[in-house]
Amino acid sequence: MPKFETLSADAHSTLTIDESKLASTYSKFHLLNIEIKEAVQASSDFPLFFSKSTEAKYWTISALCGLAPQENVFETQGTWLGHYAPLSLRTLPFIVRLGNEGQQQEVLIDVDSPAISSQNGEALFLSSKRPTAYLDNKKKLLEERVTAMQQTAVMMNQISEMGLIHSVDLIIEFKDNTSQRVGGLATVNEQRLQNLTADELANLNQKGLLNVLFNILGSILQVNRVIRLHNTKFPDRAVNNIKFETSKS
Template sequence: MPKFETLSADTHSNIAIDESKLATTYSKFHLLNIEIKEAVQAASEFPLFFSKSPDAKYWTISALCGLAPQENVFETQGTWLGHYAPLSLRTLPFVTRIDGESQQQEILVDVESPAISTQGEPLFLASKRPTAYLDTKKKLLEERVNAMQQTAVMLNQLSEMGLIHAVDLIIEYKDNTNQRVGGLATVNEQRLQALNGEELASLNQKGLLNVLFNMLGSIFQVNRVIRLQNTKFPGRAVNNIKFETSKS
């Protein structure tokens, strides 16, 4: 289980980050957050879906990386099989949050992460100033925060335009059992085809039209997930995955 502490030179000056161990952390994420700015690139690797944030207040984009919680088929024996790692992974083992009292943004570090070590990239110099490595991580965290805000605004617009369509995944296993997985959504193709010229131009100007088409095309990456699933978990081998309009 992650254990986050507010990053401090006084508390964490003796720890380092072993980047080679981060892929082990990735193995626990069956859904990865993807931001709008990286969706086109991520679509070449993963099947992309819309999903609601944990508090259900806004939409996010998620890469489907596994068929069960805490299973990521793109990680095996500490190796990341993807050619691309999204911002949500590259910022680990750090996250940011807004302090409830000061409303200031603070950086947290997961001290239970497998990447925490006495060897690797130190976080602070003897003077207690951040190392170049930590400065790079801070910039990535800032980039991700800005990207998350941009994503939330743009996906809200897509939702208001009726372009988000809830679906269920029907997983057909080789032992002839089925499993229905909900909580995901994809592009509403019927609504997309019905957009008028002004709406299409607006989406294109914001770069959203390209994102929508790439998300639709990314569905074929489900075949890659099936292949990786059958290699990593042969006891739960999959024949096929279908999509149905959500019944909930």
């Protein structure tokens, strides 16, 4: 489990980050947050879905990286097999705690991350206790992600209000003839998309959302890659096929 502490030069001046060990952190993420600005690029690597936040208050975009909680088939033996690493991964082992109005409040560090070291890797602070160039770059990535998350929230709200989200269940068919239904995901409502007015299409296109929606739809084909990687990593639970059905919940 992560153990986050407020980052400070006094408490963490001796810590270093071994980036080569960050991939093992990813192994427990079966869903990865994807922001609107990176959805098109991520769609060439992962199947993308809509999912509700932990508090179930708003929609986000998620890359499906595993077929069970705490299983990420894109990570194996400390190696990241994806061609693209989302912002949600590249900012690790740091996160930002936001203030009441969504403003960046403080940077937190996961001191239990496998990338944390005191001997190898990138230093966080200089002897003067000023941030190193490495930490400055991480902070810029964190700022970029906060801005991207705010943009995603606004655009996902519009997509939802336009009725373009369709809840689905994944039916996982295993090679031993058993099956499992997985809920909590959604995809683009194709019928609603096809029936949009010219003005609605123009509005989505102007905001760059039309391209995002089509790429999310196309990314479903990446489920076949997830199956291949799953069967390699978990041969004792080999999957034969994954189907999609309208959610029953």
